[in-house]
Each structure stands twice: as C-alpha cells, then as structure tokens.
Amino acid sequence: MEPLLTRYVREPNAFTLDFYLRHQGYEGFRKALAMTPDEVIEAVKASGLRGRGGAGFPTGMKWQFVDKKSPNPKYIACNADESEPGTFKDHLLMERNPHLLIEGCAIGCYAIGAKIAYIYVRGEFLHVQEVLERAIAEAYARGFLGRNVLGSGFDCDVYVHRGAGAYEAGEETALLESLEGKRAQPRNKPPFPAVVGLYNCPTAVNNVETLSNVPLILLNGAEWFAGLGPEKNGGPKLYCVSGHVRRPGVYEASMKITLRELIEGHAGGVREGRTLKAVIPGGSSVPCLLPDQLDTQASFDGIQKAGSLLGSAGIVVLDDTTCMVWLAENLLHFYRHESCGKCTPCREGTDWLHKILRRIEGGGGQLRDLDLLSSISGNVAGKTLCAFGDAAVTPVLTTLKHFRHEYEAHIREGRCTLPAPWRATRALEGVH
Amino acid sequence: MSFHPKMAYDATFQKSARPLEDEGPAFVYTPANRARFDEIVRRYPPDRRRSAVLPALYLAQQQQGYITANAIRHVAGLVGITRAEVEDVVSFYTMFYTKPVGTFVLQVCRTLSCALNGAERVTEELSAKIGIPPGQTDPSGTFTLLEVECLGACDRAPVVMVNDAWHENVKPGDAARLVDDLRSRGEAALSGCHHVIEQKR
Numbered sequence: 001m002e003p004l005l006t007r008y009v010r011e012p013n014a015f016t017l018d019f020y021l022r023h024q025g026y027e028g029f030r031k032a033l034a035m036t037p038d039e040v041i042e043a044v045k046a047s048g049l050r051g052r053g054g055a056g057f058p059t060g061m062k063w064q065f066v067d068k069k070s071p072n073p074k075y076i077a078c079n080a081d082e083s084e085p086g087t088f089k090d091h092l093l094m095e096r097n098p099h100l101l102i103e104g105c106a107i108g109c110y111a112i113g114a115k116i117a118y119i120y121v122r123g124e125f126l127h128v129q130e131v132l133e134r135a136i137a138e139a140y141a142r143g144f145l146g147r148n149v150l151g152s153g154f155d156c157d158v159y160v161h162r163g164a165g166a167y168e169a170g171e172e173t174a175l176l177e178s179l180e181g182k183r184a185q186p187r188n189k190p191p192f193p194a195v196v197g198l199y200n201c202p203t204a205v206n207n208v209e210t211l212s213n214v215p216l217i218l219l220n221g222a223e224w225f226a227g228l229g230p231e232k233n234g235g236p237k238l239y240c241v242s243g244h245v246r247r248p249g250v251y252e253a254s255m256k257i258t259l260r261e262l263i264e265g266h267a268g269g270v271r272e273g274r275t276l277k278a279v280i281p282g283g284s285s286v287p288c289l290l291p292d293q294l295d296t297q298a299s300f301d302g303i304q305k306a307g308s309l310l311g312s313a314g315i316v317v318l319d320d321t322t323c324m325v326w327l328a329e330n331l332l333h334f335y336r337h338e339s340c341g342k343c344t345p346c347r348e349g350t351d352w353l354h355k356i357l358r359r360i361e362g363g364g365g366q367l368r369d370l371d372l373l374s375s376i377s378g379n380v381a382g383k384t385l386c387a388f389g390d391a392a393v394t395p396v397l398t399t400l401k402h403f404r405h406e407y408e409a410h411i412r413e414g415r416c417t418l419p420a421p422w423r424a425t426r427a428l429e430g431v432h
Numbered sequence: 433m434s435f436h437p438k439m440a441y442d443a444t445f446q447k448s449a450r451p452l453e454d455e456g457p458a459f460v461y462t463p464a465n466r467a468r469f470d471e472i473v474r475r476y477p478p479d480r481r482r483s484a485v486l487p488a489l490y491l492a493q494q495q496q497g498y499i500t501a502n503a504i505r506h507v508a509g510l511v512g513i514t515r516a517e518v519e520d521v522v523s524f525y526t527m528f529y530t531k532p533v534g535t536f537v538l539q540v541c542r543t544l545s546c547a548l549n550g551a552e553r554v555t556e557e558l559s560a561k562i563g564i565p566p567g568q569t570d571p572s573g574t575f576t577l578l579e580v581e582c583l584g585a586c587d588r589a590p591v592v593m594v595n596d597a598w599h600e601n602v603k604p605g606d607a608a609r610l611v612d613d614l615r616s617r618g619e620a621a622l623s624g625c626h627h628v629i630e631q632k633r
C-alpha cells in the first residue's frame with residue numbers, strides 16, 4: 001500500500017499550509033461542511049475506522065454516543081499524550097504533517113457539534129507543540145479555523161494544551177482531569193466522556209492517528225477506506241518498530257500485513273548473528289508473541305486471535321540477548337513509577353512486583369517468589385479503576401508464562417543468567 | 433497463609449513526599465510572562481481558569497528555573513485556586529522541579545527500547561564523566577542527571593533529553609564528548625540534531 005498518512009513526511013516543507021494545500025489539504029473538510037453532521041458520522045462509521053490509541057473502538061460509534069441533545073457545549077479532546085513504551089507514531093504525524101490532524105479535529109468538531117478541540121500534547125514534545133502552534137496560526141490566517149469557517153457559519157477553535165510528564169494522562173478520563181488543571185487521575189466510568197466529559201460536557205476523546213485518518217475518509221470515501229485493510233480493520237495503519245532491529249522506525253501499511261513482513265521486511269530483521277526471541281506487538285502493555293507466531297496478521301483482530309493485542313502498534317523486537325526477567329523488571333519500574341496512585345491494588349501492587357523482580361534479577365530470589373508474582377498480579381488485574389492495572393501486570397504474567405525457566409535459572413544460580421553487553425556494568429542497586 | 437511479604441516503604445516511593453525546598457524569593461511574572469499567561473488563559477472558558485495551571489507553572493519554571501512556594505502562591509492567585517491545589521498538581525507531574533537544577537538537565541530514557549540499545553551504559557558513562565549518580569546535580573550547578581521513562585522516540589534509542597531538546601541515537605562512547613561539548617558550546621552543541629536525523633531518514 002502507498003503511504004497515505006506519512007506520504008510526505010520526508011519532504012522538507014510538508015508541515016506548511018502551502019504544501020498541504022497543494023496536496024488536497026482541507027478538501028476533506030470542505031466536503032464535510034457540505035454534508036450534514038450526521039452524514040459525516042455515518043461516513044466515519046461506514047469506513048470502519050477504529051481508534052488508534054489502544055482500544056480499537058469504532059470512532060464513528062464513539063462520535064454517535066456524544067450526547068447531542070445536551071444543552072452544554074461539546075468538545076473534542078485529542079489524545080497526543082503518546083507515552084506507551086514502544087510508541088512514537090503520533091509524534092511523527094504531528095511534527096511532519098500537523099495540518100492533517102488539525103483538519104481531522106475540525107471535521108470531528110463539525111460532526112459532533114463542538115466548537116473547540118484541545119490537543120493534549122505530552123510535556124516532553126515541546127518541539128511538536130511549536131510546530132502545531134505555528135500550523136494552527138496558519139490555519140486561522142487562511143480561514144480554516146475561527147469564526148464562520150470558509151463561509152459556512154460554523155465556528156471552530158483548536159488549541160494545544162501541554163501536559164507535564166505523566167503516562168496516566170493518556171487514559172481518557174485522566175486526560176480530561178489534567179485538562180481541567182488537576183492531577184492526571186482517572187474518573188469512574190460510566191458516565192463515559194461522550195456524556196460527561198471535559199467540564200462535565202459531552203466530549204469525544206480521540207487519538208492523533210485516529211483523527212488524522214478522518215480527512216482521508218471524507219476525501220476518498222468510506223468504502224475506499226474500508227477496502228484498504230481486512231474486514232473491520234479498514235484504513236492505513238502506522239506501526240512503530242523498535243528494539244533489536246536493523247532499521248527501527250515508523251512504517252505505514254495496510255492491516256493485511258503480517259508481523260514478519262513488518263519486522264523482517266521493513267525493519268530489516270534482527271541484527272547480524274542474532275536470532276529473534278520474542279515480539280511485543282502493541283506497546284509494553286500487551287502479552288508477547290513468540291517467533292513461530294510471526295505470520296500473524298498485524299490487524300486488531302489478527303493479533304487478538306494470536307493471544308495478544310495490537311494496542312498502540314508499538315512493536316518491540318527482542319533478540320536472543322534479552323533476559324526476560326530483566327525485561328519484566330525494566331517494565332515494572334515504568335509502571336511503578338507511572339501508577340497514578342488513586343487505587344490501592346495498582347499503587348501497592350506495582351511497587352511489590354517491582355521489588356520482587358529486582359530481587360530475582362539481582363540473584364536474591366526464591367522459588368516461592370514466582371507464586372507471589374502470580375498472586376499479586378491476580379490481585380491487581382481486573383480490580384483497578386482504569387486499564388492501567390491490567391497493563392502493568394501483563395509483562396510479569398507473559399514472561400512467567402513463556403519464560404518461566406529463565407526465572408528458575410536466576411533463582412537457582414543466584415545471578416542473572418543472561419547479562420548482555422548492552423546492559424549496565426554496575427550491580428543492581430536498591431530501588432531508586 | 434498470606435503470600436504478602438513485609439516490604440519497607442522508602443520515602444522516595446511516596447510521590448507526594450517532595451517538600452518544597454524553600455519559600456524562594458518574592459515572585460511575580462515578568463510583564464512578558466504575564467502577557468503570555470493572559471493570552472493562554474483565554475483558551476479556556478472564563479469559569480475554567482484552573483485549566484491554565486500547567487501552562488502557568490511552566491511560565492514560572494521558565495522564569496525562575498524551579499517552582500518555589502512563592503511561585504505557587506502567585507500562580508494560585510492568577511488561576512483562582514488554593515495554594516494547596518496548585519501544590520497538588522506540582523507534586524504529581526514529573527516535569528516540574530521543586531529545587532534548583534543544573535544549567536543542563538540531562539534526562540536519559542531508561543525504558544525498554546532505549547535500554548535494549550544501551551541506555552543503561554549511557555547513564556553510567558554520563559554519571560562517571562560528570563561525577564554524580566543519577567538523580568543529582570553536580571556541585572558547580574552545571575549538570576543535573578536524571579533517568580526518565582519512555583520519551584516517545586524509541587526508534588532513535590537511546591534518547592537523552594537535554595533541557596527541552598532531544599538528543600538521539602546516543603552511544604555510550606559519545607557520552608563524555610556530549611558533556612564536554614555542552615560545557616564549551618552550550619546548547620549549540622546539539623544543533624537541532626533531532627531535525628537533522630529527521631531529514632536524513
């Protein structure tokens with residue numbers, strides 16, 4: 001498939017409005033303005049577009065759930081928090097093709113009856129924020145945003161809001177809390193944001209890549225979009241390949257592609273003399289797949305059938321130098337640090353898990369620690385306020401399931417049995 | 433039988449246990465920052481000034497280098513919430529500093545993809561070169577070395593953030609030179625390397 005979202009990202013001026021307008025920029029928006037908002041939602045529904053933020057929920061349906069009868073204003077909150085380890089696609093889209101996202105926001109606003117879209121950009125993306133702000137100013141100057149857009153009578157404002165370093169701000173209700181100027185801690189659901197969202201008003205929370213697909217649907221038609229991928233997995237998809245591969249990067253493909261084509265074809269496979277050990281196909285929060293599963297179709301449904309999730313499409317490739325106990329310890333350090341602390345199983349459980357993993361990796365583990373890991377994981381998964389809890393225990397459960405022998409070897413030998421040269425030479429210190 | 437082990441809770445785990453270093457000098461925005469704040473706050477509904485608390489804190493941190501109790505008082509007054517509510521926010525987000533940091537804050541990403549490509553070694557080399565463990569500022573106040581979680585640039589691993597700029601594909605062997613270059617040439621040593629890599633790809 002020809003790249004659609006990332007077609008022009010290597011062009012030096014791809015981020016300017018002039019360039020964008022020369023390549024059918026804002027034409028999808030013009031088409032949308034000539035339709036009724038309901039027709040726009042119908043088109044997005046028919047396209048089969050599914051959310052690219054992690055859950056794969058149909059976008060058209062999400063927009064339809066927005067409570068249109070509410071007397072309150074409606075909002076779009078674009079999720080540009082992109083903090084899932086292994087994920088770096090939204091960053092590329094915003095930095096090199098910001099107008100596509102702005103156009104998507106404007107169409108989304110029109111469809112759900114909103115006048116304001118906030119793009120919540122993670123704090124570390126300062127350079128991205130600058131590009132977006134410049135692009136938004138250009139769009140205002142040429143009448144694509146502001147009052148009475150393109151003479152249609154429709155008003156639309158798009159603003160950038162900068163986060164300040166919190167993975168949990170990517171969870172949709174935590175994002176809304178953060179936008180309201182509070183700690184990024186999630187709310188109870190239901191009510192869902194579509195009914196009670198930002199400032200208690202109906203809100204659609206959509207990922208950057210999701211919104212960037214919307215102009216394509218309007219421009220080329222829902223049927224065309226759906227036909228790009230396998231059934232129920234329409235449109236182009238961005239894959240982030242990183243870890244032990246020759247050519248890490250963002251690759252755009254139809255979801256008909258297999259993991260093998262992505263990893264061995266696009267990313268050049270593992271490095272000289274190395275063999276593949278495992279693949280994490282959808283960001284750090286999903287179970288890993290083994291080398292014999294590489295022919296899995298990299299679609300939402302294909303990867304789910306193989307026992308994992310497409311998630312954020314952050315594909316982390318691990319070669320035979322990777323110690324899986326170390327991997328679990330590395331990721332639990334992340335989850336322990338990022339737990340927002342609102343609910344006890346997650347706040348305490350991630351800390352316990354990390355300490356036990358550290359102990360095993362450092363050589364001080366005992367066999368009964370393995371039961372302890374399973375037990376704690378079981379008391380976190382499904383017992384927390386948001387999906388973070390399930391995500392956090394996944395690295396533990398998936399490594400225990402497939403690589404239990406490595407845990408046992410650590411415990412038996414009293415040391416890490418696979419200390420790769422790319423690891424630290426210092427001994428493991430206490431938790432910092 | 434209970435599986436649950438006895439675990440010591442160290443102070444560093446409590447995210448809330450980050451006391452504000454000092455009251456700091458008297459704090460008000462410079463006129464330029466005040467104007468910038470007034471512009472930002474207009475992005476939110478008039479009865480939702482609280483939404484501007486993160487941008488307001490960034491402005492304070494830009495002006496003074498870190499967040500003091502006096503800065504919190506100023507921000508609280510401007511966005512119309514209590515000081516406790518502002519402190520609540522400051523203590524939650526990792527990008528606000530509550531004590532002075534070095535001229536150059538080096539933040540090495542330690543999460544999976546960077547670690548797989550040698551980030552632990554980069555931290556070790558930086559630490560040896562500057563002479564401080566991660567989490568500290570050197571006595572001259574030039575460098576602060578921090579380990580941070582995934583920066584969203586895992587394809588250019590390992591990534592080191594130098595203040596607000598990204599420095600990518602850092603090899604352990606490059607660490608010492610990076611420190612020297614920053615000392616002698618300041619941020620110019622980075623010369624937009626992020627964008628250079630972007631164009632070459």
Ligand SMILES: Cc1cc2nc3c(=O)[nH]c(=O)nc-3n(C[C@H](O)[C@H](O)[C@H](O)COP(=O)(O)O)c2cc1C
Nearest residue numbers: 051052053079081082083170171172206207210387
């Ligand atoms: C802990 C956690 C972190 C998340 N982080 C992100 C993120 O960084 N970016 C994102 O787009 N979605 C993230 N999500 C998913 C969002 O909650 C939400 O499903 C998504 O923004 C919806 O947009 P979509 O329908 O376009 O995918 C996260 C979810 C959880 C539970």
Ligand code: SF4
Nearest residue numbers: 340342343346384386
């Ligand atoms: S599961 Fe974790 S991240 Fe989610 S609300 Fe509970 S403590 Fe916060």
Ligand code: FES
Nearest residue numbers: 541546583585586
């Ligand atoms: S793991 Fe370092 S940037 Fe993602």
